[in-house]
Amino acid sequence: MDEMKEVVLEYITDEYLDEDDEDEVSYDSPLISSGIVDSFSMVSLKRFLETKYSIKLSDEEATPEAFDTVNSICILVGKHLG
Amino acid sequence: MKDFNWDIAKDVLDWKEGEILNIGAICSDRICSRGDGNKAALIWEGFGDKSARYTFDDLRVYSNGFADFLSRQGIQPGDRVCIFMDKIPSLYFSFLGILKLGAIAQPLFSAFGDESLEVRLASAGTRAIITTRKHVRKVRKIKDRLPDLEKIIVVEGNPEKLKEGEIFFDVENSPRVEEFDVYHAAPETPSVLHYTSGTTGQPKGALHVHNSVWGQALTTSWVLDLQDDDIYWCTADPGWVTGTSYGIIGPWALGATQCVLDSGFTSSRWYKFVQDNRVTVWYSAPTAIRALMKDGHELVDSFDLSSLRHLASVGEPLNAEAVIWSGEVFGGLKFHDTFWQTETGAMMITNFPGMEIRPGSMGKPFPGIEASVLDLTTHLPVEEAGKVGLIAFRPGWPSMFRQYWKQPDVYRSKFVGASPNAMPDELRTNTDLWYVSGDRASIDRDGYYWFVGRDDDVINTGGHLVGPFEIESALVEHEAIAEAAAVGKPDKVNMEVVKAFVTLKPGYEPSDELELNIMNFIRKRLSPLAMPQEIEYRDKLPKTRSGKIVRRYLRAIEWGEEVGDLSSLSDE
Numbered sequence: 001m002d003e004m005k006e007v008v009l010e011y012i013t014d015e016y017l018d019e020d021d022e023d024e025v026s027y028d029s030p031l032i033s034s035g036i037v038d039s040f041s042m043v044s045l046k047r048f049l050e051t052k053y054s055i056k057l058s059d060e061e062a063t064p065e066a067f068d069t070v071n072s073i074c075i076l077v078g079k080h081l082g
Numbered sequence: 083m084k085d086f087n088w089d090i091a092k093d094v095l096d097w098k099e100g101e102i103l104n105i106g107a108i109c110s111d112r113i114c115s116r117g118d119g120n121k122a123a124l125i126w127e128g129f130g131d132k133s134a135r136y137t138f139d140d141l142r143v144y145s146n147g148f149a150d151f152l153s154r155q156g157i158q159p160g161d162r163v164c165i166f167m168d169k170i171p172s173l174y175f176s177f178l179g180i181l182k183l184g185a186i187a188q189p190l191f192s193a194f195g196d197e198s199l200e201v202r203l204a205s206a207g208t209r210a211i212i213t214t215r216k217h218v219r220k221v222r223k224i225k226d227r228l229p230d231l232e233k234i235i236v237v238e239g240n241p242e243k244l245k246e247g248e249i250f251f252d253v254e255n256s257p258r259v260e261e262f263d264v265y266h267a268a269p270e271t272p273s274v275l276h277y278t279s280g281t282t283g284q285p286k287g288a289l290h291v292h293n294s295v296w297g298q299a300l301t302t303s304w305v306l307d308l309q310d311d312d313i314y315w316c317t318a319d320p321g322w323v324t325g326t327s328y329g330i331i332g333p334w335a336l337g338a339t340q341c342v343l344d345s346g347f348t349s350s351r352w353y354k355f356v357q358d359n360r361v362t363v364w365y366s367a368p369t370a371i372r373a374l375m376k377d378g379h380e381l382v383d384s385f386d387l388s389s390l391r392h393l394a395s396v397g398e399p400l401n402a403e404a405v406i407w408s409g410e411v412f413g414g415l416k417f418h419d420t421f422w423q424t425e426t427g428a429m430m431i432t433n434f435p436g437m438e439i440r441p442g443s444m445g446k447p448f449p450g451i452e453a454s455v456l457d458l459t460t461h462l463p464v465e466e467a468g469k470v471g472l473i474a475f476r477p478g479w480p481s482m483f484r485q486y487w488k489q490p491d492v493y494r495s496k497f498v499g500a501s502p503n504a505m506p507d508e509l510r511t512n513t514d515l516w517y518v519s520g521d522r523a524s525i526d527r528d529g530y531y532w533f534v535g536r537d538d539d540v541i542n543t544g545g546h547l548v549g550p551f552e553i554e555s556a557l558v559e560h561e562a563i564a565e566a567a568a569v570g571k572p573d574k575v576n577m578e579v580v581k582a583f584v585t586l587k588p589g590y591e592p593s594d595e596l597e598l599n600i601m602n603f604i605r606k607r608l609s610p611l612a613m614p615q616e617i618e619y620r621d622k623l624p625k626t627r628s629g630k631i632v633r634r635y636l637r638a639i640e641w642g643e644e645v646g647d648l649s650s651l652s653d654e
Contacts, residue, residue, distance in 0.1 A: 015602055018219050034129045035168065035346040038193060039373070040544070040610035043579075044601045051594040059574075063377070064348040 397545020
């Protein structure tokens with residue numbers, strides 16, 4: 001799980017934050033409610049998780065709440081990996 | 083309605099001839115002059131625990147502050163000043179300040195990537211941009227290609243982090259500017275420039291004027307039913323026209339208190355915002371309503387939303403299920419759909435409070451608006467109930483756009499019956515013409531309008547129009563893509579989302595990784611709205627014999643519609 005958290009955090013930092021961004025994102029940082037990731041951009045984050053972990057996330061699972069922190073994302077992905 | 087004329091709006095505002103006609107002053111100074119300076123104008127909440135509350139006197143002083151500052155920077159009446167920031171209080175202060183100075187406010191959606199920003203600033207010849215530390219990075223990437231852009235003003239963040247040539251201005255921590263000599267606008271003085279997308283070419287700037295306030299104020303009063311003691315929440319971002327016409331101008335011209343939530347969307351956060359601020363009137367969008375629906379009845383019940391008394395919606399057609407659902411979960415209150423667009427500047431077809439709502443219908447034309455649907459071939463008004471045609475309006479309402487910025491030919495093309503060389507001022511006043519909206523609808527026997535869809539290839543995603551040309555132009559800049567077509571595909575929440583069809587250059591193979599790479603490429607360059615949510619790889623794209631990609635064929639397949647006459651397609 002820790003490795004997955006690192007991978008997801010790195011992807012979010014690379015894709016959604018600018019190089020000189022002063023905002024630090026941690027495993028618990030809100031992503032959706034803070035506006036770092038908007039509802040449209042969630043689609044590309046979902047696609048990343050599906051591709052990286054060879055899983056399929058349903059629209060019902062991919063809610064703003066489930067995607068709001070790296071921790072909650074990893075819990076969701078973890079359920080699919082068993 | 084008999085004896086209607088737009089001067090009723092002046093009576094509603096108790097505005098007398100000889101008063102200053104300037105939206106910036108009407109929304110702030112004027113409310114203070116009538117004795118409501120201490121009334122709450124803006125109740126603001128940001129992400130986390132950030133919150134602030136501003137009176138109309140604060141609005142007056144802080145908008146004066148922006149006007150004074152811009153004036154000292156050399157900004158002149160008529161200059162375009164872009165506002166590029168999230169929904170922070172300075173957005174609202176600067177908007178009114180720009181107008182008080184007589185300059186033209188050009189608000190742009192802060193999620194735009196640098197390419198979308200550049201296209202719009204270059205088109206408008208924008209002279210100054212007001213932004214934040216978070217968004218100034220995009221400006222830095224493009225400023226060297228924008229010779230007209232002289233001033234980059236940052237209103238928030240650490241001033242020590244600014245680069246050479248950037249100016250810091252924090253209005254709330256600057257000396258209060260109690261007096262400013264407000265620009266005396268004429269009714270036709272330009273006020274706001276909003277960019278909107280079309281099928282072909284880059285986005286066009288729809289120019290509005292100070293006279294628009296009458297349409298915006300009257301529709302706010304009658305359709306949104308704002309009263310003196312209401313707490314109003316318009317969820318739209320002022321980067322789009324709803325966020326200025328009904329998130330700034332209409333409510334504040336009436337002296338109403340409004341709330342702004344600058345935070346990412348989650349259903350619980352929205353309900354909490356309504357509950358905590360005792361919101362009474364709520365103007366939102368079908369996409370948001372459908373997202374709320376997804377989270378269900380129980381979540382609604384866990385909040386006290388008893389303050390709500392009127393709900394309305396705009397952006398794309400509001401489906402019947404959403405109307406019925408809102409009646410069930412909000413104590414009998416149903417969302418009242420409204421139809422209008424960037425070019426119309428104010429509501430055109432509406433469901434009034436007290437009117438029988440037919441779920442799924444856009445309602446009826448607002449008084450003073452002569453509307454029709456025109457036959458798709460003859461462009462004559464359709465007489466037959468239920469027959470689909472083009473939604474059209476007779477020109478002349480106050481908030482109508484006055485031109486597409488420096489594109490008179492494109493403006494002319496929007497009017498049925500226009501003479502070949504007619505200029506914008508003739509077109510907008512000629513009530514023998516029809517302004518054609520670009521949307522299709524039918525009218526039932528009782529005069530209710532029923533939306534059918536766009537008449538062109540523009541994609542309406544989450545209530546925002548996205549031009550396929552802009553997306554395709556960006557797609558072919560990706561190193562792997564040879565050709566591209568972008569169309570709207572059906573989506574349960576957003577009505578449509580972007581789907582791209584691409585052919586790849588030699589040496590590239592389709593893969594999930596490449597698809598994700600292309601998605602992120604477009605998201606950063608243009609915006610999250612323009613990002614294809616699906617990419618289909620093809621060996622070739624359908625084209626006419628002259629080599630033009632046939633989007634309508636691809637779109638029809640996505641929507642499960644008849645593809646129509648294919649005789650013009652190339653056999654290759």
